[in-house]
Amino acid sequence: MSDKSALELVSLTKRYGDTIAVDAIDQKIPGGTYTCLLGPSGCGKSSTLRMIAGHETASSGDIVLDGHNITDLPPAKRGTAMMFQSYALFPHLSVTENVAFSLKMKGVDKGTRQERARELLELVDMSAYGERLPEQLSGGQQQRVALARALITKPSILLLDEPLSALDPFLRLRMRTELKRLQRELGISFIHVTHSQDEALALADHIIVMNGGLIEQDGKPQEVFDAPRTEFVARFIGGHNIMAGEGGKLAVRADRIFLHQEQTPDAALSAVVRAVEYLGTSVNVAVEAPATGELNVTVGDTAFFANPIEIGQSVFLSWKPEDAHSLAA
């Protein structure tokens, strides 16, 4: 994809009274990518999204889309469309009327707008439900309708505010695949706010981790997961052990630590096994080392059962130097 619909945030800030929700963030988001804004609740990710959407005014800074400054434009004039967390479908309108709502507001005649709405409903596989009311649909179906309603405005960026959080776990996985498929087919940017690192890793081309109104790290999912830059990112993204090294704190992935039952020359630590959890494809071994406190080690199931480890046993840990990433303070 070209950079036609590239989005740029320039020292974007949001203040509510004395509290700063978003603190002068600078970020470029290339066009046609799936970007996840990841962070705990209250980290400023939703405020950022709502400022991009135009539902929240920026306290200072600029939002530039496709070379135009859209900071002060109303939502419908920005080329963005938002999909709300609760879907916000109009309960008194049928599915078709919901999808065609923006066209009706523009004064498009009934025949044309129903035709367009049908096309969009086909795209999200909801053609059979055009006459239903939102309350007659399941959560997943409501979400598809909300998607169709957002996409009918032909946005260059679709903004999704925690789109999967209202679904049950089973449906969440299915809609996740669906969202990714739609984004690939349409070739527009999706910016997706979530607090679930699994969701972000599975969906995103680009992850932006936020905390306390600041961007902690951004990059490709595997970069962020492999080499967290700060302690916060390492903890939030999970699967990492954080320990104090000589030049500051270190993060090592739990599955990159090797467990030895005998002392080996490269073993960095000795520890005592505190708990063993069988997770199906792998086994999680919690160990306690006097030097670092509790650590988690993930061992593949085959490797583990070839050489089982008992609780209370002494073990020795080692890892490759390139797997230890030093963290910024």
Add this chain to the structure above:
Amino acid sequence: MSDLTQTMALEAQTSAPGKARKSLGLSDTVTGWLLSLPLTLVLFFFLVLPIVMIVIVSFWGATEFSIYPAFQFDNYEFLLTSPVTYSVFLNTIKYAVITWAITLVLGFTIAYFLAFHVRTLTWQIVLFLLCTIPFWTSNIIRMISWIPFLGRNGIANSALISMGVIDEPLEWLLFSDFSVILAFVHLYTLFMVVPIFNTMMRIDKSLIEAAYDNGATGFQTLTNVIIPLTKPGIMIGSIFVVTLVMGDFITVRFMSGSQKANVGRLISNDIALLQYPSAAATAVILLITVLIVIGILLRFVDIRKEL
């Protein structure tokens, strides 16, 4: 897969107490009837029985000094052939329609302001309570207090004269249709505000944002989203106001200085003259009229969703 089994286990758990409830050994039907019995009795003795009495009495006969049981249509015949009845009913409906229109506009505006412009719940409650302050005094006192304000030498007239807007006192301020409707509006606007406000508070605020996101202007949002979603509240408020105004007699008597008539005053005059059968017949006709009006209103909106 494990999530699926979990939810199934949860469902099984939640449905369990339903089965455990029949501990008294009564079937659900019997329990249902017993539970509804107290309210049924209250409604029977205080609503159904009086109405049946009124209907029966409306067929009785009356002389100047006595009433006697009978089954005759004299009262209805007199009522339905008298031109006075029609003009009084028409006047009553006029009051109802005008009051309804004004209270609707006022009530909707106030409720809209409270629900969508006042941001914090605290202020919403404070302002809402402010609306109810007039209800701390009785209806009659609130009505009477208009009289010194609107009178020939009242505050309104003297203020307007001293400001030079008018030279002579306005005669139509008091003891007129104007003062009657003013009092009605004053008394009953809150009955419109409360149900509309209640419905508006249930509208998900993200719907307004969604409309805005889809390019709706403020006015389009109002007509396409807020008004359709507020309809049940509007209907409930309308039923309150219409029935209250159509059944009223004291406001019309006080505020019109006994110069205007509505059905309520017709009934109260009959009662004062001890013409109970005639009063009962008028009451029956009024009841039917009000029921027809409510029937028409309910045709437009399904208020069951609100209850």
